[in-house]
Amino acid sequence: xxxxxxxxxxxxxxxxxxxxxxxxxxxxxxxxxxxxxxxxxxxxxxxxxxxxxxxxxxxxxxxxxxxxxxxxxxxxxxxxxxxxxxxxxxxxxxxxxxxxxxxxxxxxxxxxxxxxxxxxxxxxxxxxxxxxxxxxxxxxx
Amino acid sequence: xxxxxxxxxxxxxxxxxxxxxxxxxxxxxxxxxxxxxxxxxxxxxxxxxxxxxxxxxxxxxxxxxxxxxxxxxxxxxxxxxxxxxxxxxxxxxxxxxxxxxxxxxxxxxxxxxxxxxxxxxxxxxxxxxxxxxxxxxxxxxxxxxxxxxxxxxxxxxxxxxxxxxxxxxxxxxxxxxxxxxxxxxxxxxxxxxxxxxxxxxxxxxxxxxxxxxx
Numbered sequence: 001x002x003x004x005x006x007x008x009x010x011x012x013x014x015x016x017x018x019x020x021x022x023x024x025x026x027x028x029x030x031x032x033x034x035x036x037x038x039x040x041x042x043x044x045x046x047x048x049x050x051x052x053x054x055x056x057x058x059x060x061x062x063x064x065x066x067x068x069x070x071x072x073x074x075x076x077x078x079x080x081x082x083x084x085x086x087x088x089x090x091x092x093x094x095x096x097x098x099x100x101x102x103x104x105x106x107x108x109x110x111x112x113x114x115x116x117x118x119x120x121x122x123x124x125x126x127x128x129x130x131x132x133x134x135x136x137x138x139x140x141x
Numbered sequence: 142x143x144x145x146x147x148x149x150x151x152x153x154x155x156x157x158x159x160x161x162x163x164x165x166x167x168x169x170x171x172x173x174x175x176x177x178x179x180x181x182x183x184x185x186x187x188x189x190x191x192x193x194x195x196x197x198x199x200x201x202x203x204x205x206x207x208x209x210x211x212x213x214x215x216x217x218x219x220x221x222x223x224x225x226x227x228x229x230x231x232x233x234x235x236x237x238x239x240x241x242x243x244x245x246x247x248x249x250x251x252x253x254x255x256x257x258x259x260x261x262x263x264x265x266x267x268x269x270x271x272x273x274x275x276x277x278x279x280x281x282x283x284x285x286x287x288x289x290x291x292x293x294x295x296x297x298x299x300x301x302x303x304x305x306x307x308x309x310x311x312x313x314x315x316x317x318x319x320x321x322x323x324x325x326x327x328x329x330x331x332x333x334x335x336x337x338x339x340x341x342x343x344x345x346x347x348x349x350x351x352x353x354x355x
Contacts, residue, residue, distance in 0.1 A: 048232040056236050059275040097274075100228050100310075 018129040025125050030115060033127040037116025040109055041140045044102045045117075053121035059097055061090040062121075069122040076118075077110050078140035169321065169350050172328040173300070189207070194219075194326040195298050199339035203268040205283030208285055216286075217350055218252040219343070220320045221334060222301050224259035225271045227311045234317040237274060241319075241344060242282050249256065250351060253282035256296070258303045258313050261290045300328065319343055324354055 026034070042051075050059040055062035063069070068075070068090050083101030089092055105113070111128040118124035164233070173193025177184055202208040219241060238253060245251040257263035263271075268284040279283075286292070289305070296303040299320050306314040321330035321343070327329040329350055332343040 046233075047229060050236065056232055057239075057276040059271070062233065136302065 013057040026119060027127075028121065030125070031113050033115035034119050037112035037114065038040075038120075040113040041116050044105070045113070048099075053117065055090075058093060058095060061088065061093075063117050064121045065090045066123050069118050072138055073118070073131070074139075076114050077107075077128075077136040080110050080113065081105060081137060082140060088098045093117070107137065110137075145213050148291075157236050167349055168353060169323075169329040169346055170321065172282050172331070180338040191329055192258060192327045193298075195295070195328070196326075198287075198295055200291065201265055203265055203272050203284045205265040212283065213254070213322070214226055214253045215324050216348070217324060217329075217354060218254055218322050219347070220250065220254045220299055220322060221318065222256045222258050222303050223227060223339055224311065224313055224314050225267055226259070227313070229310050230315075230317040234319070237334050237337075237340040238282075239277075239350065240340065241347065242277065244344060245296065245347065246279070247269075248351075250354065251281070252302075255282070255284045256292050257284065257286045258292055258296070258305075258315055260286060260292060285347050291293055300331065321346065321350060323350060 016126050031059075034132070045063075049055055049063050050060075053063035072079075079099070079101075083102060084098045085098045087096040108130045109129050109137075111133045114133075115124075115127040171192050175193070176191040178189050180189055181187075197210045199207050199209050213261055219238065221234060221238060221305055223235060235255070238255070244354075254309050257268060263286050265286065268286060272282065287295075293303050296315075299318075300321075301316050301318050301320065303313070303315040305312065317334040318331045319334045319340070320328060321332075323329050330343065330346050332339040334340065
C-alpha cells in the first residue's frame with residue numbers, strides 16, 4: 001500500500017511540475033504577442049491553413065513543420081507580407097500553389113501572427129520583435 | 142373503467158415517444174416554391190404539388206467529360222459553388238465538404254458536385270489538379286466548369302448567390318452553402334459550409350435523407 005501512495009504522490013508532483021514549467025516557458029510578453037496573433041491568424045490565414053495549422057491536403061501546406069519554421073525564421077515575414085510561389089517541401093510533402101500575401105499587415109501585426117504560429121504550431125519559446133520584422137522586410141527577395 | 146383516462150393517456154404518451162424517437166420519423170423539408178396542379182387520375186380531379194427542382198445541365202468536368210443529371214440518377218448529392226484560387230471562404234468550405242466525402246466514400250447513393258464560378262481560369266486540367274491535391278481520388282466528387290450564363294444560372298436554381306465582382310478578394314463573390322439535392326432533384330437542405338455546427342448538421346441530415354431513399 002505504501003508503495004502505491006508513494007508512486008501516486010510522485011506522479012502528482014511530476015504532473016504539477018510539468019504544468020507549472022510549461023506555463024513558465026513563455027514570457028508574459030510572448031503570450032500577449034501570441035494572443036494578438038491568433039486573432040490575425042483567424043482573419044488572414046486560417047481559411048487555408050486550418051485552425052490547428054494542419055493545412056489542407058496537398059493544396060495548402062501545414063504550419064506545423066518545426067524544421068521548416070526554424071530554418072526559415074528570417075524569411076517568414078516576407079512570405080506573410082508578399083506571399084510566395086514555387087515548389088516548397090513541408091513535412092516531406094511537396095507543395096506548389098500560389099500563396100497571396102497580406103500586404104496590409106504592419107510590422108507589429110506580422111510579429112504577432114508569426115509569434116502565434118511559431119509558438120503554437122512550432123516549438124519557439126520567444127516572440128518576434130517589431131524591429132526584427134522590419135529588418136527581415138528590408139531584405140525580402 | 143375508471144382507469145380508462147389514465148390508460149388512454151399512457152397509450153398516447155407511449156405512441157408519441159415511439160414516433161418521435163424512431164429515426165425514420167424525421168424527414169428533411171422540401172425547399173422552394175411549390176405549385177399546385179390539378180390533374181385527372183382515373184376520371185377524378187386530384188390536386189398534385191409541383192416542387193422547385195434543379196433542371197438538367199451539361200457542364201464539363203475535371204476529366205473534360207460532359208456531365209449531366211444522368212450522373213446523379215437515383216443519387217442524393219451535395220452541391221456547392223467555389224473557385225480554385227479563392228482566398229476567402231472556399232478553403233474552409235471545401236475542407237468541410239471533404240469531411241462528408243470521406244464519411245460517405247464508396248457509398249453509391251451519395252455524390253458531391255462542386256461548380257467553379259471562375260469560368261475564365263478553372264479549366265478541367267486546373268480542376269483535376271485541385272481535386273487531386275484536395276485528396277479526391279474517385280469520381281464520387283465531381284468538379285465542373287461551364288459558361289458564366291450556365292453556371293450562374295444554375296446557382297440561382299440552387300438558391301446560392303454568385304457574382305463576378307472585381308471589388309472582392311479573388312474577383313468573385315458567392316455564398317458558401319452546401320446544398321442537399323434528393324433523387325427527385327428537389328432541394329432538401331442548405332448548410333453554411335464555413336460553420337462547424339452547420340456542417341455537423343449536414344452530416345446528420347445526410348443520414349436522415351439516406352434512410353428516406355433506402
